[in-house]
Structure formats: C-alpha cells, structure tokens
Amino acid sequence: MREISSGAVTASVCQMCAGANMVLPEDIAGRIRECREREPWPAARDTLDKLCQNMDIARREAIPLCQDTGMACVFLALGQDARIVGGDLYEAVHEGIRQGYAQGYLRRSVVADPLRRKNTGDNTPALIHTDIVPGDRLTITLSPKGFGSENMSRLAMLTPAAGAAGVKDFVVETVSLAGPNPCPPIVVGVGIGGSFDQVALLAKKALLRGLDEPHPDPYYREMELELWEKINRLGIGPQGFGGQTTALGVSIETLPTHIAGLPVAVNISCHATRRVSVVL
Amino acid sequence: MDIRLRAPLTKKAALELRAGDRVLLNGVIYTARDAAHARLTDVLEKGEAFPFDLQDSVIYYVGPSPARPGRVIGAAGPTTSYRMDAYAPRLIEAGLRGMIGKGMRSPQVIDSMKKYGAVYFGALGGGAALIAGSVVAAEPVCYEDLGTEAVQRLTVRDFPATVVIDAQGADLYRLGRADYLRSL
Structure with a gap:
C-alpha cells in the first residue's frame, strides 16, 4: 500500500x-478565442473581446x-x-x-x-x-x-421511446429556457443513462472533459457536434444579446440504464468553466 | 457611442434610455442581492428607516469577492437578476430607478419599470475582473453579517453597462436575438 x-x-x-479561479483551462480559453474569430455578429464579437480582456486582467492582477x-x-x-x-x-x-x-x-x-x-x-x-x-x-x-449556471440545469426521466431525438430536444430546450441567465457562451454537460441520482453527476462529470477531447464513441461524438450546432442556431449569443456563440461546446457522458428508462441531465456551465487537477 | 450617465439616476435621464444603449455609469450605486433584498423590502413593509436614500438610486446585483489588501474591491460582476424579481417591484415603487444585473426579468418587474420609469441594465456576466476596475470606492452600508451579501455603497467611474430593458419595456434580449436571426 x-x-x-x-x-x-x-x-x-x-x-x-x-x-x-483566476486562469481558465487552455481548452476553454482557446475555444473562446476561436469562437471570437468565427463570430459573424459584430456586437457578439465585441462581447467575446471583453471576455478575453477579462481573462487577461484576471491573470495579470490575480483577481477572480x-x-x-x-x-x-x-x-x-x-x-x-x-x-x-x-x-x-x-x-x-x-x-x-x-x-x-x-x-x-x-x-x-x-x-x-x-x-x-x-x-x-x-x-x-x-x-x-x-x-x-x-x-x-x-x-x-x-x-x-458558479450557481448562475447551475440554477439553469435540468433533469428529465424520458421514456425509451423518446430516443435520441427526445434527448436532443431536451438539451436544446434547456439551453433555450436558460437564455441569457447562465452567462453564455456556455459549456453544456449532458448525462444520459444510469439512474435519477447518477445521471446528474454524469452531466457534471461531462463538464470535466476538455472541449478538445471529443467523446471516444463516434456516435456520441457526432451527437456532441450536432447539439453544439443546434444550440448555436438559437441565436442567444454571448450575454444573450444575440449572436452565434451561445455555447463553447457540448460534452456527453453515458451509463447503462434500465429497460424502462432514459434518464437525461443537462448541467450548464458558464464561459468561466474552471477546473484544475493534481496527481499525488 | 457610449452614453455617460450619472448615478443616482434622474427619472428624466432614465426615460431617455433605450434598450441596446451602451452606458458608462458614474457616481454612487448600491450593492444588494438575495438576502439583502429580503431585508430591504421588510424594512419598507414595516415602515422603518431605509438604510440609504432609495429615491433615484441604482442597485447593483452583486456579491463581490473579498478585496486584496490595498484594493478597493475584489471581483465584482453581476449575479442573475430573476432571483430579485420577487422584491424589485416594491423597491421600484418606493423610488428605485435603476437595476444592474444579468438575465431575464419577470413581467411584473417590467410592468413596475414602465409604471414608475425605471431601467434595467446588464453588466458583463462573468466579466468580474474587468468590471472591478471601474469601482473606485466601496464602503459598507448595512447587513455586514451577510458577508458578501452585505449592502455596500460603491463609487463608480465609467462603469460599463448596457440598457437591457428600458422604461418603455423594450427588451434587448428579444430584440438582439431577433436582429441576429434576421441577419442570417
């Protein structure tokens, strides 16, 4: 031992x-910059510029x-x-x-x-x-x-008949209902499967995976991209003032589940999605 | 072009603002979020002395992080406003002129804003380090037992905000999104 x-x-x-609390993980910071380059709506680009400035000030002046x-x-x-x-x-x-x-x-x-x-x-x-x-x-x-985004998270016990389409609708609906509240652009953690208690934790664990690490299973990798695109078609945009960049990315985690069930949970995280690891 | 505004905010100045206007606030604003709102509205209900001059005042929904030694304030971005919706109409009726936060407001709040001529500003959510630079002084007013939720009097210089909902009820969250979607 x-x-x-x-x-x-x-x-x-x-x-x-x-x-x-002062330095964003490189995958998140990098994705904010990438989205800024791709953002077609001037007001949204301006907001993303300010988020980049905020990152610089936080790092330089040791402010959260x-x-x-x-x-x-x-x-x-x-x-x-x-x-x-x-x-x-x-x-x-x-x-x-x-x-x-x-x-x-x-x-x-x-x-x-x-x-x-x-x-x-x-x-x-x-x-x-x-x-x-x-x-x-x-x-x-x-x-x-942060709880501004945590408060916008949701869970549903869907039926197996709802299938992939039901899961996708629930995810997009959750982001749509959240609108400007969780400080978009958001990171969307999705848990599918398991049980009532496990699916919520699964959604949170999905947020721990880097945005530069897509799901290893091509089926879910494709779903992550499809959901990201659907969410960015909502037009909510950075801060909710309109624009393409509503989400920085979507991560899905799954677990085996019961023949009668299809639990799904969506844990929303803000653009300040923070995480750091150490190995002892 | 940013509009320079004085706080406290006169009703006349408030009525001239339109959803989408970008403003720089200068003057005095007060911090209050969940727990402080419960106490402040209780003070109004009981007819007790209000802890600051509410007439034409601007309340910033924020719970700052602690200030490092030698600094005025820590990180100071907006918290989500809808949690204050239950209290805001009562405060607007009693003289509150402006609110700074982020996120949607209830129809009841918007009705009160239209009736009394109040404005809802959005500050950069998650832009707390950037915003902190526009706070030049912070002093406690009341409820210090609430920690970060205590009411503070902030002196701000060119505090950046956007008019999200104006006194006519126009809402940038709807308008901005619709404009973007129409551009596609």
Whole structure:
C-alpha cells in the first residue's frame, strides 16, 4: 500500500483554489478565442473581446475571473492501492478549501442549511465525489462551480421511446429556457443513462472533459457536434444579446440504464468553466 | 457611442434610455442581492428607516469577492437578476430607478419599470475582473453579517453597462436575438 498524507491533500487542494479561479483551462480559453474569430455578429464579437480582456486582467492582477468563485466541486480518483494517513481524507479536502479560499481572497458562497441560510464563512463544505480506481495514486480535480449556471440545469426521466431525438430536444430546450441567465457562451454537460441520482453527476462529470477531447464513441461524438450546432442556431449569443456563440461546446457522458428508462441531465456551465487537477 | 450617465439616476435621464444603449455609469450605486433584498423590502413593509436614500438610486446585483489588501474591491460582476424579481417591484415603487444585473426579468418587474420609469441594465456576466476596475470606492452600508451579501455603497467611474430593458419595456434580449436571426 502506498501512503499519501492527508496533509499533502490539504496542501494540494489549498494551492489549486486561487489558480483555478483566476486562469481558465487552455481548452476553454482557446475555444473562446476561436469562437471570437468565427463570430459573424459584430456586437457578439465585441462581447467575446471583453471576455478575453477579462481573462487577461484576471491573470495579470490575480483577481477572480468571476466574483462567484463557486461551490468547490472536488472529484477524487483514489487508487485502490493507496491509503491516506495522518487524518480524515474528506476533512483534509475541506481544510484545503478553507485555507485556499481565505488565502486567495475568494468569495465564500456556501450556506450551512438550504432554508435557514447562514453562510459558513469559509466556503466549506466542498462537494466531494469519490471514485475508487486501479493504481496507487490520488487524482484531485477541483472545479469551482458558479450557481448562475447551475440554477439553469435540468433533469428529465424520458421514456425509451423518446430516443435520441427526445434527448436532443431536451438539451436544446434547456439551453433555450436558460437564455441569457447562465452567462453564455456556455459549456453544456449532458448525462444520459444510469439512474435519477447518477445521471446528474454524469452531466457534471461531462463538464470535466476538455472541449478538445471529443467523446471516444463516434456516435456520441457526432451527437456532441450536432447539439453544439443546434444550440448555436438559437441565436442567444454571448450575454444573450444575440449572436452565434451561445455555447463553447457540448460534452456527453453515458451509463447503462434500465429497460424502462432514459434518464437525461443537462448541467450548464458558464464561459468561466474552471477546473484544475493534481496527481499525488 | 457610449452614453455617460450619472448615478443616482434622474427619472428624466432614465426615460431617455433605450434598450441596446451602451452606458458608462458614474457616481454612487448600491450593492444588494438575495438576502439583502429580503431585508430591504421588510424594512419598507414595516415602515422603518431605509438604510440609504432609495429615491433615484441604482442597485447593483452583486456579491463581490473579498478585496486584496490595498484594493478597493475584489471581483465584482453581476449575479442573475430573476432571483430579485420577487422584491424589485416594491423597491421600484418606493423610488428605485435603476437595476444592474444579468438575465431575464419577470413581467411584473417590467410592468413596475414602465409604471414608475425605471431601467434595467446588464453588466458583463462573468466579466468580474474587468468590471472591478471601474469601482473606485466601496464602503459598507448595512447587513455586514451577510458577508458578501452585505449592502455596500460603491463609487463608480465609467462603469460599463448596457440598457437591457428600458422604461418603455423594450427588451434587448428579444430584440438582439431577433436582429441576429434576421441577419442570417
């Protein structure tokens, strides 16, 4: 068994917080620039220029790209031949978020109770998802998720008869209903299959895949492109002021499901789709 | 061509604005989002003293990130406005002249805007680092227990915004999209 100290987990998570909120992943930043070049509508091009300026200022002046520095979504891929020593793994993650958000001057956006709504003051707890994987490493992915876009996400339990057409309609309808609210151009994470609980997580995991990494299955790769094109024909555009660039891309993830079901979930993410990973 | 506007915003200036106008706001605006709106409308319902001069004021829907030492404010982009729809008509009726946010508004809010002559501006959603540069001073007003949701008085210089819904009810989200689709 390879040993990984909980202190190393805390230190790594802490270190990721500021960077994740100030510098976009290269695939997202690159796609914003590409879309800016391709955008035919002048007002939309102007908005995309401003988003590029925002990226430059955030990086140069160490200011978060967005004031909503999100709930800290943390994905752990823990090798089955590794063990965590020196303390509780999840507490180590929370402590890293606590320290990272304080040191990085990041916003604390978490309330302890959904109805009584008192801010926890340190952006904890993080939302932690764990997968046990082969090997002896721990991969930590931090994806701060803003709620302007999270609020526009939807889930449906379709019937098998609805098929691919039903799934596509639901995805496009979700983006259409969201309109200008989630800060387009958006990234669209789609989960198909599994169960009620799993499909939502699947949609969120789809957002972790780089826009430069299409689905390995040609059937879904084609669907990703088809959906992206359909969404960009809606005309919502950057900020919702009209234009071609409504989405930066669509990522689909799937799971086996029941003979009676076709769950689909759409997790919308804004143009500030943030994620960073480290391997311990 | 950007229109330079003073805040607080007079009714006369508000009525001249049209959906799609790009403006640069100069003067004083107030921050308030979800939790502060609940308290502010409660103050109005109870007839208590309002914590700032609401007449002709502009409220910015924002919860900024903390300011680094030596800075006025952290990242300060708009939050999604529809969550304030339940409260906005009451504030407009009591004198609120402008709102800055992003995203759609309810028919009730738009009706109040038309009735009392108020304007809804859109700021660059997710453009928080860019926008922060136009805030030259920030001071607490009330509800500091709410953290980022506290009400702050911001002094802004050439704060960039777009008129999304004007006092006649015209909506750039509809018009802009329709114009683009017609161009295809």
